Amino acid sequence: MSTKNKILDAAESLFADKGFNGTSLREITSLAEVNLAAVNYHFGSKKELIKAVMSRYMNELSPNLQASLLVICQQENKPTLNEVFSAFIDPLLSLNVFRENGTSNFLQLLGRGYTDSQGFLRWFLTTQYPEVITNFVTAVQRAYPELSAEDIFWRLHFTMGTVIFTMSSSDALMDIAKSDFEQQVDIADVIRKVIPFVASGVGAPLR
Amino acid sequence: MSTKNKILDAAESLFADKGFNGTSLREITSLAEVNLAAVNYHFGSKKELIKAVMSRYMNELSPNLQASLLVICQQENKPTLNEVFSAFIDPLLSLNVFRENGTSNFLQLLGRGYTDSQGFLRWFLTTQYPEVITNFVTAVQRAYPELSAEDIFWRLHFTMGTVIFTMSSSDALMDIAKSDFEQQVDIADVIRKVIPFVASGVGAPLR
DNA sequence: GTCTATAACTAGATAGAC
DNA sequence: GTCTATCTAGTTATAGAC
Numbered sequence: 001m002s003t004k005n006k007i008l009d010a011a012e013s014l015f016a017d018k019g020f021n022g023t024s025l026r027e028i029t030s031l032a033e034v035n036l037a038a039v040n041y042h043f044g045s046k047k048e049l050i051k052a053v054m055s056r057y058m059n060e061l062s063p064n065l066q067a068s069l070l071v072i073c074q075q076e077n078k079p080t081l082n083e084v085f086s087a088f089i090d091p092l093l094s095l096n097v098f099r100e101n102g103t104s105n106f107l108q109l110l111g112r113g114y115t116d117s118q119g120f121l122r123w124f125l126t127t128q129y130p131e132v133i134t135n136f137v138t139a140v141q142r143a144y145p146e147l148s149a150e151d152i153f154w155r156l157h158f159t160m161g162t163v164i165f166t167m168s169s170s171d172a173l174m175d176i177a178k179s180d181f182e183q184q185v186d187i188a189d190v191i192r193k194v195i196p197f198v199a200s201g202v203g204a205p206l207r
Numbered sequence: 208m209s210t211k212n213k214i215l216d217a218a219e220s221l222f223a224d225k226g227f228n229g230t231s232l233r234e235i236t237s238l239a240e241v242n243l244a245a246v247n248y249h250f251g252s253k254k255e256l257i258k259a260v261m262s263r264y265m266n267e268l269s270p271n272l273q274a275s276l277l278v279i280c281q282q283e284n285k286p287t288l289n290e291v292f293s294a295f296i297d298p299l300l301s302l303n304v305f306r307e308n309g310t311s312n313f314l315q316l317l318g319r320g321y322t323d324s325q326g327f328l329r330w331f332l333t334t335q336y337p338e339v340i341t342n343f344v345t346a347v348q349r350a351y352p353e354l355s356a357e358d359i360f361w362r363l364h365f366t367m368g369t370v371i372f373t374m375s376s377s378d379a380l381m382d383i384a385k386s387d388f389e390q391q392v393d394i395a396d397v398i399r400k401v402i403p404f405v406a407s408g409v410g411a412p413l414r
Numbered sequence: 415g416t417c418t419a420t421a422a423c424t425a426g427a428t429a430g431a432c
Numbered sequence: 433g434t435c436t437a438t439c440t441a442g443t444t445a446t447a448g449a450c
Binding site: 019021022111112114115116149150153154155157158160161162163164165166168169172173176177180181183190193194196197198199200201202203204205207 | 406
Binding site: 210241242243244245248249 | 433435
């Protein structure tokens, strides 16, 4: 395995766990068992390393998600909101095949991107991968045409909040569920629990 | 105004904006216009300062929220979920009287506590202020008795995620709403928008 | 490409004068 | 209680030998 990939793998799990600010290049290179200077040789800076970690996932997820949403948008019958949100399940879970713990790592990283580092990652994602958002909005509009553009805007942000926050504390939540309820849950279970919640929230009656 | 309070005020707004990890004691003391050494003199350490900032809000909010939830729990008729969640509105908004931007600062800090600093703040809040959670769970159980304890646990965390995430990016969201939809919204409006969303999410049908 | 060594800087914390 | 000065340890980043 190349040095570059060893760094990406180590950075990914440390970033997901401790945030971007909370992780030093020294921790990354020592977990990756490569030299400290290698990060700057291969990526130029810590900021570029963060982008590279996220891009590796987005390039894997984005086409799958596009395809999945396209099916929803092009089907004859009007989709339900549950169907729209369920379109995320397979693309997200396929990240687990792509990389060990891929789904939860990716979603945690996404959460970090919105809270760490004053939104530079949010800017990066929305400018580099805008189609994902556009397609999603279209799908929601088909499912619930009475929702105004403003309401879609607000409720989609509520949805992102629910998912991102849940995923960024998913390890802790799964631990609590295990100790308090003897409930053994994995990331797929969490996704299946959160979808009815957000679908119902987005579909809430208007005033 | 005392040095101690100047530090608390400065720390609060910097922490809310840039996170606990992202804010240095030097930034805090220079915004507060006090000496660097004053933090360690008055609070002992940065960690203790974080606790002090949160405690100031929790001690204000907690009794108001308790009273508000008690009314819901003791009323004759079974409450709706909308009523339960609406019990949060006044106590949260009263933080704006207590401190400038109190509502949004507090909710942003709460969000930071779940993602920064590996959950030490979550531990602090749940052990120091357990009644808040207990009363809330009781109210939800009255409104929706079919929900199991596990489901309540998960859905309440989804709710926290929605609210906390929304509030921690509320400034950005209100700006976008203004420029894209000519919609002038304030923090109270955002709260009124989010409540039907979470009430409907918590009330989603079981499988 | 990979290493050592180190520059240049920032962090939290503290000793001791006033 | 408040200050300056400083310590120790951490950070990112880079220069230059191999």
